[in-house]
Amino acid sequence: MTLLIPHNPINIVQVTDPHLYKNAKGTLLRMNTQDSLDHVIKLVQETESDIDLLLATGDIAQDASLEAYHNFIRTVAVIDAPLRWIPGNHDSATLMLEIAQGTDTGEKSVRLANWLVLLLDTSIEGKVHGRLAESELELLEESLDAAQGDKDLDHCLICLHHNPIPGNAGWMKDVGLVNDDQFFEIIDRFDKVNCILYGHIHQDLDFMHKNIRCLCTPSTCIQFKAGVTNFELDKVNPGYRSLKLFADGSIETGVRRVGGYALEADYASKGY
Ligand SMILES: [Fe+2]
Incomplete structure (x- = not known):
């Protein structure tokens, strides 16, 4: 676990689901994912300062290629903040671990003042849905147990790729975290978890x-429409989330989207 000395309030930026390719010209439903990530990172640079931690919550790559991960690392390197990442369903957790070797990028827990940020891997290689393996459930339980007995630690933020609560579109029925019951059974036994942060379903929920x-x-690329039965893209631009974590446990958060123009995508697509 790294101990970071943060600002007060703690300033976190989350980017998720960039779906990058080996070739930076790669497109997902006609959207150039490197270009859209570039726009989002530029917006972060223009809007945010004094960032304590940059979180990337999965689907870093669409093709799980080494080059895509290097493209991501190079793109976010302009942000002066420590990076932590977790894999999503399109990623290779093994490759991400290899790439992160010798750095803190793959580290699963970060302590910032009286907050603990815990990052859990929900990915199963080759599957769209997610599951917390026994080792991840144990890490969750041990971390929350230790937090419970730590008088200087009051609040926990848990980061996942997959949605632990069912998605809000018909087609999302089977794509979330399948052992959400085990996840919440552990969380329910402790009282310091203030927030669960995720990506995967490409939309803003609070x-x-x-x-x-x-x-x-x-x-940071295509957006999924809520409340529909079959897959549909939403015509809103990509973005990121900023979070301000206060010592009393309160959170100020909001999504900021790139503006001023519409990014191209195949809005008639029936799947991705
Ligand atoms: Fe995704």
Whole structure:
């Protein structure tokens, strides 16, 4: 675990689901994902300062290629903040681990003042849905148990790729975290989890579940429409989330999207 000395409040930026390719010209439903990430990172640079931690919550690559991960690292390197990442369903967790060797990028827990940020891997190589392996459930339990006995640690933010609460479109029924019951059974036994942060379903959500703030963040490329039965893209631009974590446990957060023009995508597509 790294101990970071953060600003007050703690300033976190989350980017998610960039879906980059080996070739920077690669497109996902006609959107150039490197170009859209570039726009989002430029917006972060223009808008944010004094960032304590940059979180990337999965689907870093669409093709799980070495080059795509290097493209990502190079793109976000302009942001002066430590990076932590977790894999999504399109990623290779093994390759990400190899690339992160010798750095803190793959580290799963970060302590910032009286907050703990815990990053859990929900990916299963080759599957769209997610599952927390026994080792991840153990890490969650051990971390929350240690937090419970630590008088200087008051709040936990848990980061995942997959949605632990069912998605809000018919086609999303089977794509989320399948062992959400085990996840919440552990969380329910402790009382310091304030927030669960995720990506995967490419949209902006901010709601309470079991007294815990749940936040889903838009992709840095294509956006999925909520409330539909079959897959549909939403005509809103990519973005990122900023989070301010206060010592009293409160959170100020919002999504910022790139503006001023519409990014091209295949809005008639029936799947991705
Ligand atoms: Fe994604």
